[in-house]
């Protein structure tokens with residue numbers, strides 16, 4: 001399908017209608033598909049065929065969702081999975097072999113860090129971390145065994161950024177792949193392939209659904225890499241369910257207006273909180289005070305929906321603040337229409353040592369707030385009353 005404006009593709013990149021002429025896409029709750037002849041079934045099993053065979057492989061709803069994300073990210077091909085971690089794990093397993101090395105930013109999602117440190121050593125797959133604050137350290141850490149450079153920008157939860165074009169150029173120079181977890185930005189705000197990334201991974205659970213209902217994941221990028229990931233996934237079965245795929249494809253229809261509002265609310269709340277004397281720090285990519293403001297302006301359309309605040313008084317003060325919130329709920333999730341507060345040091349990042357946490361900007365007083373779509377004054381009022 002020809003590329004139209006982002007908003008239009010988000011709505012109009014839809015599967016072919018069935019003979020029932022439905023306007024909105026139906027859900028294909030079927031585990032398998034039938035063939036008219038033995039010959040047709042034989043032909044479908046050719047690995048180059050696009051026929052639907054079995055929903056562990058793919059399904060019309062899953063295809064619609066993947067095609068839409070490919071258009072949004074400017075990618076050649078994609079594979080969907082049951083969760084963001086399934087997309088990450090399946091991609092890694094399809095691309096890595098014993099002896100390989102991963103060069104990753106240290107501030108990766110907690111479960112990704114656990115794969116690197118707890119499970120991959122068993123497979124003789126090693127990793128090194130670079131600090132996102134120090135992009136010049138990357139090149140020195142590349143080894144001949146390095147298969148890919150892996151990163152998140154903005155990072156979770158410290159909201160630090162790295163110049164995608166800069167890292168992609170290093171990867172290219174050394175003939176390594178660049179894989180980006182683009183979950184925080186969404187394809188609406190940032191398209192890493194434009195800056196040279198080979199693969200882009202999403203937890204669709206977050207902003208893609210945006211309403212806290214379903215889990216899902218997707219990886220998009222170079223055709224030959226996606227082919228490997230698809231074949232590994234169709235054997236091992238981390239498949240996205242047709243219902244979740246339908247939900248996610250519907251959700252993407254409203255991604256742009258939701259993200260515009262998340263960003264507008266987050267910037268307004270962050271700007272107001274910068275003046276609050278109970279806080280040591282407020283971080284948001286589109287605040288002029290953000291150390292990576294120039295990078296944010298270069299590669300992101302807007303700052304996203306996540307802010308962090310650092311309360312004075314460390315963990316005790318952070319706990320008190322969290323407990324005093326009235327409307328905003330305490331939860332590990334993010335990217336929901338409802339605002340959510342998380343204390344990373346005691347929850348999502350509790351498995352890291354104190355030293356590891358501090359190196360990726362997670363101080364005891366740091367609180368991540370996923371700014372929702374409630375009225376910005378109500379979000380701000382709740383935060384301000386809890387800070388008092």
Ligand SMILES: *Cc1c(COP(=O)(O)O)cnc(C)c1O
Nearest residue numbers: 083084085109156183203205216
């Ligand atoms: C949530 C998240 C994941 C994992 O996604 P799930 O859908 O929960 O498996 C990966 N990366 C980032 C940045 C995330 O926020």
